[in-house]
Amino acid sequence: MLSISGLNKEGDTVTVDISTKMVDPRKGEYDNLPHIGPGNIESFTGRIFNNVLTVRESNLISGKFHFNKGDIIYGKINPQLAKYTIAPTEGLASADAYILNSKNGVEQRFLYSILQTSGFYNYSVSVSARTGMPKINRNELDVYKFNSPKFKEQTRIGRFFQNLDTLIALHQRKHDKLLAVNKSMLEKMFPKDGADVPEIRFKGFTGKWDRKTLGEMMEISSAARVHKEEWTNDGVPFFRSSDVVAAFKGEVNKKAFISYGLYKKLSTISGCVQSNDIFVTGGGSIGIPYLVKSNEPLYFKDADLLWFKKCAGIDCVYLYTFLTTTLFSKYIKNITHIGTISHYTIEQAKATPIMLPKKDEQIKVAAFFQDLDSLISLQQRELDMLKNIKKACFERMFV
Incomplete structure (x- = not known):
């Protein structure tokens, strides 16, 4: 059994040097080196973001840890975020990180792998649970044990x-x-x-694009009211804004359903959702689109989602693509309610401008x-x- 570092009363081999070498970043010799902290490291991957500044650019005044290429940088604050990386070059590290190097028969890359195991992660989270800011201190890191070939x-x-x-x-x-x-x-x-033409255009197309409003081109409405106690564990899928946002991000979330009988009753009132219709979130994360992919029974939450019904004048995928543009997102941010909760209403949707070729x-x-x-x-x-x-x-x- 091996121990991470420090004095081990049980006679386990200590395997890691935790650097205590802090330097004064105000000395000019470090000016052009990168300054890396937990905020520069992607959780669970070790990938370094493109937000790293040099020591000079960071205007550092307090002591920082010096590291060399190949050293391990491990974020000690909020260990549940799993911030670790192998230094790609020499630099200075935030005091919120430990600089680790293997010793006594442990290979550096193997040590880096140990930090990524579920065993170490669960340990680091369990010992860091405390009031205030979660943190794994040096003594807690010292006594972590692991097996090694x-x-x-x-x-x-x-x-x-x-x-x-x-x-x-x-x-x-x-x-x-x-x-x-x-x-x-x-x-x-x-x-x-x-503008009335795009910067880049496919060969063979000329002429100005037409400026229209969505209300001129299609019917925009919402659904009949469904109470939460009417939700079921199976049946007809019942879409909420959370489902649209999850689908847009490629994530999986817990689904809701309603009975087929309720679906038939409500569809008689509001109509049936069809393939190539589009839902757009009207509350919460506003303006997120979802393109309906089939004619299978589907219903949705009123107010949460707006229903853009397909029409002959606009290609549905073109409209969906427009709804993902920065131009559209900036527009709805300018016209929706500014406050605790933002809403994108049916009337605002109808007045939304769109350029059409x-x-x-x-x-x-x-x-x-x-x-x-x-x-x-x-x-x-x-x-x-x-x-x-x-x-x-x-x-x-x-x-």
């Missing part, structure tokens, strides 16, 4: 997870690049405020973003698969 096997394990992390980082960069392309093209393929150009624009969304989804699935492989390996490769 021979050094050669440690090296193989550490290298395996290093290679897996490299592959995950590669897919993450591809995913992030596709998201950046999507964001950029959304800004350039729809006319900016006050001819139908064939709408379809072309929609298809482009649909293909791009498919690429992003594919990249996300591959990324999730790699993360699941890593999680499974951690569960099976450590004792």
Whole structure:
């Protein structure tokens, strides 16, 4: 049995040096080095964000920990956030972090892997629970124990997870690049405020786009009232704003349902939701769209969601894409209630302006973003698969 560090009364081998080397950041010799703290590290992945400043840019005045390339930076504040990384270069670390280096027969990458195990995570969270700010102190870190194989096997394990992390980082960069392309093209393929043509346009299309309001082009309404006590555990899916937001983010949430009998009764009053209709959140996280994908029975919560019914004049995917643009999100932020709770109402939705090209150009624009969304989804699935492989390996490769 091995111990992380410090004096071990049970005779376990101590394996980690926790640096106490603090330096004065005001000395000019550190000015151009990066200053890294927990806020610069992505939870559970070790990825360093693009928000790192140099020591000079950070205007530091109090002592900081010096680290070298390959040292482990571990965030001691809020350990439930799992902030850890291997330093890519020399720099200074926030006093909210520990600088760790392995010793006495423990390989550095293996130690880094130990910090990512569920055993260490659960331990760090359990000992940090206290009033005020959760924190794992040095003594608590000292006494954590773990099992270790021979050094050669440690090296193989550490290298395996290093290679897996490299592959995950590669897919993450591809995913992030596709998201950046999507964001950029959304800004350039729809006319900016006050313009009547977009910055980028497919070859063969000319002429000004028409300015319309959504109310001119389609029927916008909501649903009949459904009380919470009428929700069921199965039956007809009942959409709320939380379902739309979860679907937009690609997340899974707990679903709600209503009985088929209630659905038939309410649909007689308000009509049936059809494929290619669009829901838009009217409360909470306002302006988030959901494109209905089939004619299967589906109902939704009044006030929570607005119902944009498909029409012949607007391609449904084009409209959905428009509703994801920065132009639309800025518009509804300007016109919705500013206060504790914001709302996007039916009347506001009807008055929402939209720039429309001819139908064939709408379809072309929609298809482009649909293909791009498919690429992003594919990249996300591959990324999730790699993360699941890593999680499974951690569960099976450590004792």
